[in-house]
Amino acid sequence: MQDPHDLVGLIAYSLYKRQKLDFVDAHQSEHGCKPTADELRVFYQLVNMPDQIEALRTRSATLLEQVSEVVLEEALQEMQKDFQARLLSELKTPKNFWRAVGENVLANLVAAGLVTLALVMFYLSQVEVVPAVGNALGYEVTPKPQK
Structure with missing residues (x-):
């Protein structure tokens, strides 16, 4: 050693x-x-x-x-x-009552936002996106003629 x-x-x-x-x-x-x-x-x-x-x-x-x-x-x-x-x-x-209420409200808002986002994505996948966005903004969108 x-x-x-x-x-x-x-x-x-x-x-x-x-x-x-x-x-x-x-x-x-x-x-x-x-x-x-x-x-x-x-x-x-x-x-x-x-x-x-x-x-x-x-x-x-x-x-x-x-x-x-x-x-x-x-x-x-x-x-x-x-x-x-x-x-x-x-x-x-035990948690503070109002803190627990706030956490639950926030969690529900996030869940509702995710469900809404999923529904919007599903809807947009069913229709053409560009005309739908144009219509939502008040513009008329005409598709290009296909060659």
Whole structure:
């Protein structure tokens, strides 16, 4: 590990240290003594092989990903609870009577305008538009003779 901000590397290093402690404990259990310098050197050589280092980094990345997923899931659940609580609070709070009346009047005016627009569009699709507009404005529109 060379970068002190390399989180995957830091976790890999802690896994390596755990392996070293397990090796020392296992050696002490089997042989009744701590490993010699030569035995530790063999351990270091095995653990520092590129494949072993890559395996530690892969395991570290997997652990970090799993922890991140748990943390994000907990944060999401907390946000959902907060949102639901605020939503229930808003729904339980009664609206001002006149504000509610104004919102309903506005919604009905918009709906009536959309229906009127749809009817006008339908009517204009049934008749020729240019003569209808001319008649509405008080002009006589005569169609061009077709060739």
